Amino acid sequence: QKEVEQDPGPLSVPEGAIVSLNCTYSNSAFQYFMWYRQYSRKGPELLMYTYSSGNKEDGRFTAQVDKSSKYISLFIRDSQPSDSATYLCAMSSSRGSQGNLIFGKGTKLSVKP
Amino acid sequence: EAGVAQSPRYKIIEKRQSVAFWCNPISGHATLYWYQQILGQGPKLLIQFQNNGVVDDSQLPKDRFSAERLKGVDSTLKIQPAKLEDSAVYLCASSLAGRGEQFFGPGTRLTVL
Numbered sequence: 001q002k003e004v005e006q007d008p009g010p011l012s013v014p015e016g017a018i019v020s021l022n023c024t025y026s027n028s029a030f031q032y033f034m035w036y037r038q039y040s041r042k043g044p045e046l047l048m049y050t051y052s053s054g055n056k057e058d059g060r061f062t063a064q065v066d067k068s069s070k071y072i073s074l075f076i077r078d079s080q081p082s083d084s085a086t087y088l089c090a091m092s093s094s095r096g097s098q099g100n101l102i103f104g105k106g107t108k109l110s111v112k113p
Numbered sequence: 114e115a116g117v118a119q120s121p122r123y124k125i126i127e128k129r130q131s132v133a134f135w136c137n138p139i140s141g142h143a144t145l146y147w148y149q150q151i152l153g154q155g156p157k158l159l160i161q162f163q164n165n166g167v168v169d170d171s172q173l174p175k176d177r178f179s180a181e182r183l184k185g186v187d188s189t190l191k192i193q194p195a196k197l198e199d200s201a202v203y204l205c206a207s208s209l210a211g212r213g214e215q216f217f218g219p220g221t222r223l224t225v226l
Contacts, residue, residue: 034214043217043219046215101158103156104155
């Protein structure tokens with residue numbers, strides 16, 4: 001079993017839809033959870049950063065962490081064509097300079113106008 | 114604020130040749146990371162520096178890969194000799210010491226023929 005599992009998609013939705021992206025993990029030591037967005041031929045950019053369980057909202061994006069189920073989600077409301085990208089979940093057991101991020105494979109999202 | 118800079122953006126070499134990549138992190142970021150991202154996969158950490166010291170190089174294939182960060186600012190990653198399976202995007206990231214948020218450069222896309 002891989003440490004982090006993420007459905008690679010691709011996922012295609014119409015503009016305005018609510019998008020749900022998910023990752024599961026096996027390492028109970030993970031405490032820091034991130035979602036990155038990666039446009040084609042670009043480096044990943046940080047979207048959301050959360051610690052431990054709970055929800056975090058930032059504009060149209062909501063990140064959820066359920067440590068008891070080892071499951072994290074990213075919701076995108078009112079999706080736009082500009083949201084078309086690959087979304088990578090990442091997690092770490094420690095913060096700071098000792099942090100080693102473990103990434104999922106990424107889910108490729110396409111939002112159709 | 115300028116982002117993480119990387120060069121070259123693209124490189125094509127033949128197997129058994131050598132290649133070097135350069136990275137300049139965000140000013141003031143003490144921690145620097147090199148990742149390898151194979152097509153369809155998430156980034157995998159190769160090496161992490163804190164200033165000019167190595168924190169983690171457990172996943173660096175040391176028989177062919179080397180990296181240095183001599184003055185604690187910019188860094189180079191070298192592959193010698195290259196193999197076909199080294200074809201990937203090499204991403205550099207940086208973060209403030211003591212904080213987990215990593216900021217990525219655009220990457221260098223390496224093709225080994």
